[in-house]
Amino acid sequence: MTSAAPASELAPRTRRTAPDPRLLLASQLIFNIGFFSVVPFLATVMRDDFGMGALAVGVVLGARTFAQQGMFLFGGALADRWGARRSMVTGTLVRVTGYLLLAWATDFPTFLAGAIVTGIGGALFSPALESLLATAEAARKAGAGHKTSLFTLLVICGETGAVTGPLLGSLLLGIGFDAALLAGAAVFAVMAAVFHRFLPAHRPATTKAGPADGTNRPARATPSGAWSCLRERRFVLFAAFYSVNLLAYNQLYFGLTVELERSGADTGALGLLFSCASVMTIALQWPVSKLVRRMGRTPAFAIGFGLQGAGFAALAAFATQPPGAAPIVPALVMVAALCLGHMFVTPLAMGLVIDFAAGRPSGAYYGLLASSGGVMVLLGNAVLGPLYEFARTPSPAAAAPWLLMAAFTAVSAVFLPRCLPLPRS
Numbered sequence: 001m002t003s004a005a006p007a008s009e010l011a012p013r014t015r016r017t018a019p020d021p022r023l024l025l026a027s028q029l030i031f032n033i034g035f036f037s038v039v040p041f042l043a044t045v046m047r048d049d050f051g052m053g054a055l056a057v058g059v060v061l062g063a064r065t066f067a068q069q070g071m072f073l074f075g076g077a078l079a080d081r082w083g084a085r086r087s088m089v090t091g092t093l094v095r096v097t098g099y100l101l102l103a104w105a106t107d108f109p110t111f112l113a114g115a116i117v118t119g120i121g122g123a124l125f126s127p128a129l130e131s132l133l134a135t136a137e138a139a140r141k142a143g144a145g146h147k148t149s150l151f152t153l154l155v156i157c158g159e160t161g162a163v164t165g166p167l168l169g170s171l172l173l174g175i176g177f178d179a180a181l182l183a184g185a186a187v188f189a190v191m192a193a194v195f196h197r198f199l200p201a202h203r204p205a206t207t208k209a210g211p212a213d214g215t216n217r218p219a220r221a222t223p224s225g226a227w228s229c230l231r232e233r234r235f236v237l238f239a240a241f242y243s244v245n246l247l248a249y250n251q252l253y254f255g256l257t258v259e260l261e262r263s264g265a266d267t268g269a270l271g272l273l274f275s276c277a278s279v280m281t282i283a284l285q286w287p288v289s290k291l292v293r294r295m296g297r298t299p300a301f302a303i304g305f306g307l308q309g310a311g312f313a314a315l316a317a318f319a320t321q322p323p324g325a326a327p328i329v330p331a332l333v334m335v336a337a338l339c340l341g342h343m344f345v346t347p348l349a350m351g352l353v354i355d356f357a358a359g360r361p362s363g364a365y366y367g368l369l370a371s372s373g374g375v376m377v378l379l380g381n382a383v384l385g386p387l388y389e390f391a392r393t394p395s396p397a398a399a400a401p402w403l404l405m406a407a408f409t410a411v412s413a414v415f416l417p418r419c420l421p422l423p424r425s
Contacts, residue, residue, distance in 0.1 A: 035122070071120055074123065126366075242345070276336075311338055317399070349369070
């Protein structure tokens with residue numbers, strides 16, 4: 001008769017198959033530091049150091065964004081097929097390649113290639129990271145409850161990296177843009193080695209019922225299973241309505257400059273407003289997430305999108321009037337409303353993906369959620385662009401883009417809660 005193995009012998013094997021949340025959160029922080037220490041300065045370097053025009057700069061930056069956002073679904077499906085570790089290692093090495101191309105670049109085609117490769121690296125990395133974090137979050141929920149969501153901490157870590165990266169990048173730029181790129185490439189290379197050593201190597205398993213006894217058996221992800229999210233109508237609608245959140249938040253980069261031009265605010269106001277957005281997110285995301293957990297997901301989504309809509313509606317009212325004594329106030333209202341709404345909605349939506357996946361690999365689900373946002377930003381900004389031309393000076397027509405965005409967020413506030421995952425039987 002054989003005796004059971006001691007728990008101490010089994011524990012190390014169990015630990016090797018589970019992702020460490022601390023490693024995943026640190027990865028998000030470091031990945032964002034490496035990204036934001038380089039990419040925000042790319043336009044300046046192309047224009048000032050290589051004499052490229054606005055069209056060339058716009059194409060390069062747009063291609064990077066499209067390569068990343070458009071490839072998220074594909075990257076998530078690969079994470080389900082390959083396993084998250086392989087996708088994250090590949091993504092970081094692809095980003096190393098992109099940074100080396102940018103360091104080597106002296107002409108438009110090479111800058112374009114480097115930007116696209118950099119974007120693809122992000123598309124391979126992020127859905128895989130989020131799927132591993134979903135696995136860790138599910139394990140935490142199965143244990144002691146009432147813990148802060150890992151996705152809340154993911155947002156905080158990401159925002160901290162987004163604040164720290166430009167500061168580090170500005171220091172490295174004193175040496176040269178190539179130094180910033182090579183430093184970033186070295187960091188990502190080290191991350192690839194760490195992922196290969198410490199992340200679990202197994203592919204994700206789905207759960208399906210046995211044919212006779214109804215027991216559950218693990219099953220490997222298949223190519224068709226990796227795309228199952230596209231066949232789940234409820235999740236596709238959820239992703240579509242949620243994508244308005246990214247479109248709204250993107251107006252911090254697109255619409256905010258238009259409002260500052262209308263109000264005649266000082267040129268340094270943009271940096272101040274971005275700093276306020278980052279500080280708000282880092283300081284308030286944790287308490288907001290605790291509030292969301294107490295109030296429930298349906299009212300939280302309604303309040304989140306409602307806050308964003310209120311910010312746009314307030315800006316629509318300001319836009320028709322001449323600038324006041326404090327011209328930065330309308331923009332500050334917009335930033336506060338968009339950031340608060342984003343804090344209510346984003347970690348909650350990312351956590352719900354676990355329920356939609358229902359035990360299946362979640363990489364493609366996170367990929368579709370991100371790609372839907374990218375498509376919405378592309379289409380929404382194409383519609384908003386001409387309307388913003390009327391918003392540069394005070395007039396009744398200046399309210400049009402802000403009212404349109406308020407309408408978008410109102411639709412999501414009403415209809416997204418109707419697309420939440422159904423309770424499991």
